[in-house]
Amino acid sequence: MADERDDEPLGGASRSPDVLAAFRAQATPALYLAAQRFARQWAKLPRRAGRRVDHLYPRELVQDALADTWNGTLAWDPARRSLLDHVRNAIRWRAWNDARHAKRFPHVAWNTAANDETSVRIEVEVHETQASQADAAPLILVGLIVTLAAELRRLAEHDDEAQAILDCWADSIVERDDVMARTHFTAAQYKAARRRLLYLVKHLPPELREAASDILRSAS
Amino acid sequence: MNDDWSDTTGERAFADIPTQEYVPEDRGALPRVVDLDGVSERDVRVVDAFFHELALDASEDPSPPTSEEQDGVDAIAQFVARLTASAG
Incomplete structure (x- = not known):
């Protein structure tokens, strides 16, 4: 570190x-x-x-x-x-x-790797990973992006205001004032819709909910 | 950035790639993952914004630091003190 x-x-x-x-x-x-x-x-x-x-x-x-x-x-x-x-x-x-x-360059903490036996195991694992996946696309990341984006859209489909914010994000409109200008939301509407959108992580499928569970606490 | 301080434990196994690539000033600029097969720009923007908004909420949390967070703050402060003592 x-x-x-x-x-x-x-x-x-x-x-x-x-x-x-x-x-x-x-x-x-x-x-x-x-x-x-x-x-x-x-x-x-x-x-x-x-x-x-x-x-x-x-x-x-x-x-x-x-x-x-x-x-x-x-x-x-x-x-x-x-x-x-x-x-x-x-x-x-x-x-x-x-x-x-x-996947191509896994992170290994120095203090973990300093343990002799563990170090050898991790080193081998690193080399094996690099050798076997050097040319592979990071499929996990691709899957995470596609699945999370799709789930957010699905969960927001009955919330017009949350959906409007998702549409703004997809069009690279991310700053609050810019989103409000496009959607004509009031500040209160924007704040509430954004909050509802962030809470959608509660309703994600288990594999995605695990990814977002810690994040959720910050949005409460 | 320069990772030549890495030891041989493998901590910086990814050191041969730049860890700090070009960072655009434009908040709406897309991460480099858009060139991956199977990923659309719109999906990347949605996921990027989602993570970013959640991180902003965490960042702006007014609650006092936990003991673990305070340890981190102290470590960063020491790091910056050494960093800025070297020049300027």
């Missing part, structure tokens, strides 16, 4: 002084908590896609996003978005990326 790199220099900032100053000002414990909670939810996607995800993975997502931003690997314009929004976006993309590569 990233926080195990105690003895290494981590910096190398290549950003402008203004960006570095903004980073320092916005990198607060409140941001770390918000980003960590955000990452914990997104971590479920690569996990359900078959990637081994340990309890430190969400923290790793946050730390990697912050380090890559500080180092300039990820471009960040403080005038356009907050550091938290930027980090959230980076986490979202990293989660998708890890989900995409889940």
Whole structure:
């Protein structure tokens, strides 16, 4: 995990002084908590896609996003978005990326692999997985996407407002104001419909409900 | 990102692929999975938005951190302190 790199220099900032100053000002414990909670939810996607995800993975997502931003690997314009929004976006993309590569490059926690016998077993498993699935599409991820999208549409078919939000999402209209502009919902209508939509995970089939069970708690 | 700090335990078995690919500023940009066979852009957008909205709710939860979460916050804070102490 990233926080195990105690003895290494981590910096190398290549950003402008203004960006570095903004980073320092916005990198607060409140941001770390918000980003960590955000990452914990997104971590479920690569996990359900078959990637081994340990309890430190969400923290790793946050730390990697912050380090890559500080180092300039990820471009960040403080005038356009907050550091938290930027980090959230980076986490979202990293989660998708890890989900995409889940089966070909399974994650093995260093502390688990450090056990000699387990290490050998996992190493063998990693190589076997890479060898057998190197050219295979991540079918689990494809199945998850197709099934979850279909189930959400099915569950929302009797809820016109929730369905309208799904249609907006499918058309890449995701920001609240943009959804309200297209649907002509009031703020209260939007909030209620969005909430109902997120609660649909309760009615997903068992295999999908398991994937969403932890997520559901955050929506309550 | 650079993963050359990885040890030989296999933790970073995926290190030969970029872990931080291009991250667009556009919130509505599609994840790269749209080029997978059998996946439509609309389905990806729906699932992406669904996960994202749930994650936003979690992120904006005003409740105080649990002890486990606080441990994570402290670890990240130490990490950032070392990160930002090195330059600037």
